[in-house]
Amino acid sequence: xxxxxxxxxxxxxxxxxxxxxxxxxxxxxxxxxxxxxxxxxxxxxxxxxxxxxxxxxxxxxxxxxxxxxxxxxxxxxxxxxxxxxxxxxxxxxxxxxxxxxxxxxxxxxxxxxxxxxxxxxxxxxxxxxxxxxxxxxxxxxxxxxxxxxxxxxxxxxxxxxxxxxxxxxxxxxxxxxxxxxxxxxxxxxxxxxxxxxxxxxxxxxxxxxxxxxxxxxxxxxxxxxxxxxxxxxxxxxxxxx
Ligand code: F6R
Numbered sequence: 565x566x567x568x569x570x571x572x573x574x575x576x577x578x579x580x581x582x583x584x585x586x587x588x589x590x591x592x593x594x595x596x597x598x599x600x601x602x603x604x605x606x607x608x609x610x611x612x613x614x615x616x617x618x619x620x621x622x623x624x625x626x627x628x629x630x631x632x633x634x635x636x637x638x639x640x641x642x643x644x645x646x647x648x649x650x651x652x653x654x655x656x657x658x659x660x661x662x663x664x665x666x667x668x669x670x671x672x673x674x675x676x677x678x679x680x681x682x683x684x685x686x687x688x689x690x691x692x693x694x695x696x697x698x699x700x701x702x703x704x705x706x707x708x709x710x711x712x713x714x715x716x717x718x719x720x721x722x723x724x725x726x727x728x729x730x731x732x733x734x735x736x737x738x739x740x741x742x743x744x745x746x747x748x749x750x751x752x753x754x755x756x757x758x759x760x761x762x763x764x765x766x767x768x769x770x771x772x773x774x775x776x777x778x779x780x781x782x783x784x785x786x787x788x789x790x791x792x793x794x795x796x797x798x799x800x801x802x803x804x805x
Pocket of ligand 1: 599600601602603604631696702704
């Protein structure tokens with residue numbers, strides 16, 4: 565793990581964007597792993613700017629998102645499909661056919677998970693994966709548990725995740741209880757990883773990820789075993805290191 569601490573959330577976003585820009589310039593047909601939530605928003609804004617300025621193009625890029633809620637239609641404004649269209653895909657030159665997000669509403673969810681893993685593999689695997697981290701140490705929606713999950717699977721969201729994500733919904737009761745997520749195996753298979761964590765609410769999870777043992781009780785701790793994981797933090801997120 566390489567750990568870098570910046571003096572603001574903006575600088576963290578700039579460092580993450582710089583890594584993605586470098587990736588796309590070196591390999592325009594990169595396979596990019598995407599995340600939702602607050603953490604990548606500054607980076608996505610900077611990638612939109614770079615695309616509009618002609619510095620980078622997503623025309624040949626392929627994307628795979630980490631996760632999606634179960635039970636929400638792709639068109640639902642709270643779905644991660646909607647989030648990605650609004651915050652990135654509709655504002656860059658990517659071919660929508662090259663973007664992939666798990667279908668949390670699939671009739672056969674087991675087949676959907678297997679097909680998602682197969683699609684990642686047939687695209688050649690993920691070159692660069694962006695991650696956030698939950699206050700409970702989750703990556704994707706791999707919640708703390710007594711065993712790591714490897715491939716894409718359906719997960720019961722932790723109460724703390726439902727609590728943290730209710731800010732995106734009108735009422736806590738509206739937050740879906742289940743999601744489809746890439747497993748830690750799929751995440752660890754990415755050739756490079758950039759994890760963004762900002763704010764004091766992430767400080768304990770960041771400490772557990774970096775200083776604790778590798779344990780499924782803190783799923784992000786598995787990144788200690790990744791050969792190319794860049795951890796980008798602001799001061800408050802790094803305050804317990
Ligand atoms: C999002 C995801 C989650 C978030 C994490 C942090 O696709 O997989 O692991 O990255 O919950 O969320 P924020 O960035 O909103 O604090």
